[in-house]
Amino acid sequence: MKPWLIVAALALATPVWAQGTPPDNPMQPSPTWEDIRESVVGLTAEPPIDAAVLDLTAPHRANDPAIVPVHLLQPHDAPPLTAAMVVVDENPAPVAAEYTFGEALMPLDFEIRVRVDRYSDVRAIATTADGGQVMAGRFVKAAGGCSAPAGKNMAEVTRTMGQMRWRAASEDGRDIGTLMIRHPNFSGLQRDQYTLLNIPAHFIDKLEVRQGDQMLFTMSAGISVAEDPVFRFAYQANGQPIHVHVEDTEGNIWDETFQPVSG
DSSP states (O other), X not given: OOXXXXXXXXXXXXXXXXXXXXXXXXXXXXHHHHHHHHHTXXXXXXXXXXXXXXXXXXXXXXXXXXXXXXXXXXXXXXXXXXXXXXXXXXXXXXXXXXXXXXXXXXXXXXXXXXOOOSSEEEEEEEEETTSOEEEEEEEEBOOOTTTSOOSSOHHHHHHHTTOEEEEEEEETTEEEEEEEEOOOOBOSSOBOTTTOOBOOOBOEEEEEEEETTEEEEEEEEOTTBOSSOEEEEEEOOOSOOEEEEEEETTSOEEEEEEOOOOO
16 A cells, blocks of 8 residues: 555544544634625525534644545434535635535545634534534644645646545445545645745645446535545445546646455
8 A cells, every 4th residue: 555545644644533523513603604604505494403414523733734624424314415515714715615415325424634824713613404404513623734835846746746546445334435635735825845936726626426327426626625634435336436626726627446355
């Protein structure tokens, strides 16, 4: 296994409580949220918070503000979700990503990594199959994630951009997929460590993951998704190949197919 694959897998394999998330880590009052809730997120009313439908965990104090694990989780008997928006209130672009989910991901058990630029609530606003909305979130102490130096030089970025890895496993009776994509996801707020010049924004903005013809999830993203993004999720495998389609803001397109692992 490639070293970057091991590191990425371990980053999401470490429970967020082990990184400092107390069980009573609620969101904090956020004047910023009041400002952006309608103007940026498009909500005219505050969605209810209901852990029986959706919960979100994230470290209370992040080890690395550029790689903050966020876990969206539903109880086994929760109503199905069709979509979710992940918002980091205090980031320069608060909407980190918007996701749609297929039936095979229900009940949702979905992990991602985001950048956090200032102490902030990190929240998810989800849509249920009947059109209702619910919100979950945590307060995260982290700073500087959007301007943190990239983890590799530009030559390495050019050589590896678009490479993907897929791993399938079984945990607690569910199939678990881990998708890793090599991409710097430059935020536009970082500096080249050699030239000290600003690096223009360049990030994955569209992602589709399917098994056979069945959609697992899609993502429409901004600058807050972490470098070399990793997606770890429970799903109901149907024995079909996994198809991944990636697009970035420079017009690059990558497609990869991973065959199911037999027996």
